[in-house]
Amino acid sequence: MKGKELLRSRSVLPIGTVMKLTNLTARQIRYYEEQELVLPDRSEGNRRLYSLNDIDRLLEVKDYLDDGINMAGIKEIYRQRRQKQASKRHEENKPLTDSDLRRILHDEFMNLGGLDTPDQQSFRTHNPLM
DNA sequence: CTTCTAACA
DNA sequence: TGTTAGTA
Structure with missing residues (x-):
């Protein structure tokens, strides 16, 4: 795996940022996780941490849903x-x-x-x- | 203040 | 899906 991909898979974004980047509600983002469409990491405090790859996946899911x-x-x-x-x-x-x-x-x-x-x-x- | 889970007027 | 309650 190259450094670039390593960065894309690095989970560091909180759900709030993901909401702004994807225009999805927290409810939807969590629901898609429940459906196993995205599997974000968790912080020590059980907070969801998303990677850029997760963002891409969410945007993709959103497109399919819109269609x-x-x-x-x-x-x-x-x-x-x-x-x-x-x-x-x-x-x-x-x-x-x-x-x-x-x-x-x-x-x-x-x-x-x-x-x-x-x-x-x-x-x-x-x-x-x- | 932000996020989490669970539940439903 | 929205929304809200009670936490962490």
Whole structure:
């Protein structure tokens, strides 16, 4: 890891600063944490400490939400993102093709309850695999 | 004064 | 999500 990334992962920002930087309410920021969309560190006094990477993640979550994607959809996107990175690591022996991923994602998407029409459109719009 | 958890008129 | 109560 390079120094630059080390700084981005350094948790030092209190929730108040994060609120101003993201235009999100404390309620929303804490709720997204409850949904495991962001996992800030904690100070000795149990205060949340965010990193620049956390800020980016929150802004990203906010964008998806603005586009009509719900919590389930966002979690799904990150779940896939991690899965894709995992595949990229052992790409030596298990090179799952984009075509395969697309089929799998499509199946799971169709079985994902709670996603209304606008969500489905946004889902496709933001999913690099579709 | 700022943040935290829990709860709901 | 907003908001508020009672803390730390």
